[in-house]
Every structure is written in structure tokens, then in C-alpha cells.
Amino acid sequence: LAKTTQPISMDSYEGQEVNITCSHNNIATNDYITWYQQFPSQGPRFIIQGYKTKVTNEVASLFIPADRKSSTLSLPRVSLSDTAVYYCLVGDDNAGNMLTFGGGTRLMVKP
Amino acid sequence: ETGVTQTPRHLVMGMTNKKSLKCEQHLGHNAMYWYKQSAKKPLELMFVYSLEERVENNSVPSRFSPECPNSSHLFLHLHTLQPEDSALYLCASSQDWGVKGEQYFGPGTRLTVT
Numbered sequence: 001l002a003k004t005t006q007p008i009s010m011d012s013y014e015g016q017e018v019n020i021t022c023s024h025n026n027i028a029t030n031d032y033i034t035w036y037q038q039f040p041s042q043g044p045r046f047i048i049q050g051y052k053t054k055v056t057n058e059v060a061s062l063f064i065p066a067d068r069k070s071s072t073l074s075l076p077r078v079s080l081s082d083t084a085v086y087y088c089l090v091g092d093d094n095a096g097n098m099l100t101f102g103g104g105t106r107l108m109v110k111p
Numbered sequence: 112e113t114g115v116t117q118t119p120r121h122l123v124m125g126m127t128n129k130k131s132l133k134c135e136q137h138l139g140h141n142a143m144y145w146y147k148q149s150a151k152k153p154l155e156l157m158f159v160y161s162l163e164e165r166v167e168n169n170s171v172p173s174r175f176s177p178e179c180p181n182s183s184h185l186f187l188h189l190h191t192l193q194p195e196d197s198a199l200y201l202c203a204s205s206q207d208w209g210v211k212g213e214q215y216f217g218p219g220t221r222l223t224v225t
Contacts, residue, residue, distance in 0.1 A: 101156075
């Protein structure tokens, strides 16, 4: 399974754009990149998933360079409620290859 | 109710007790999962069921016993637990087994073993 590396923590201020980068040097050809958000004492919540280039939804954007060895989750204009832990995961859809959560990035949004 | 529900939300049990955690999904999904999240540790995948059959078992101690009677319900039976088993136990479901697509998580059961 591809291992991911992301910053342990980040600070930001309300209204700013936040970019969280995840390294996955051993990503395999069939691997997808998925990001989840988790608030304290709650289950993680799916944010976005992509395979290459750029994916955008109503919550975030995911940028994936051509070599796919890293990816960047972009949160536009964060608010205090975006304070959470953000997890980057990689894996393929084959049987036996499941999501492995790493330590995540603890984002603190300040007023 | 919608989404993934878990009961109880909080549980305190002694090491000699037997208890069960319940998960129910109202999403028509085919796969269900149990995760364990200890303090300051990443989520650990414990069990995966696809179409009511267990497809993944990540070397979990036998004091944890899963049961999936149908595609909507998932149980985790607990017996003779240790204090280090205290954690947040999360249930999740997805349309199908695998990493593509979204896993929907329940609110979790906060378990304390005394």
C-alpha cells in the first residue's frame, strides 16, 4: 500500500485559502487519492477524490501533478468550522486493498 | 433515520463483561466496515464485510467478534477486553467494497474499558 506523508498541523485565518499537500511517492498506477475530514469525536467525512490533474466540488479542489507523487487539497476561504483533521489516503479498487488512514493534518482556523 | 447510525454512543464496561456494538446503515450499501481510533493514533481498519461476507480481517484479537446478519446491520461483539481497547469505534459503509467512492461513517461508540 502506498504510504502518505502530510504535515502534522497547520494554522490559518478565516477567509484565507488553505492548501494541504500530501506526499505519496510510491503511488501505484491504479491508486486513487482520497481526502477525508474529521471533527473531534465524529467519524471522518469524505471531501474529495481524484486520480489525476484537477478535481473540484462544492467544498474543495484537489490538484494532482502529472507524476502523481503528491497531491494538494485546496480549501477556499476557510471558516472557523473548517478546524478539523484532514486525512489523505491512496489505494486502488482491487480486492484486498483498503483505505489506510495516516496521522492526518490538524488544521486550526483562527478568527 | 438516514445515513449510518451507531449504538450505544458511549459504553463503559469491565474487563469481564460481554457487550455488543451495533451499526445500521440506511443507504442501501453493500459494504460495511469497523474501524478503531485510539487517542492520538490513526484510524485502524478492523473488519470489512461485503454482501454480508467478511472480506478483510486485519489481525484483530479474537476478543473482538464481528457479525453481519444482513447488508444493513453490523455488530461488534466484545468480551474480556483490556484497558488498551478503550477507543472510539467507528462503523462505515460504502456502495461497494474498495477504495473508489465514498465511505460514510457513523458517529462512533466511545468505549471505555475499566
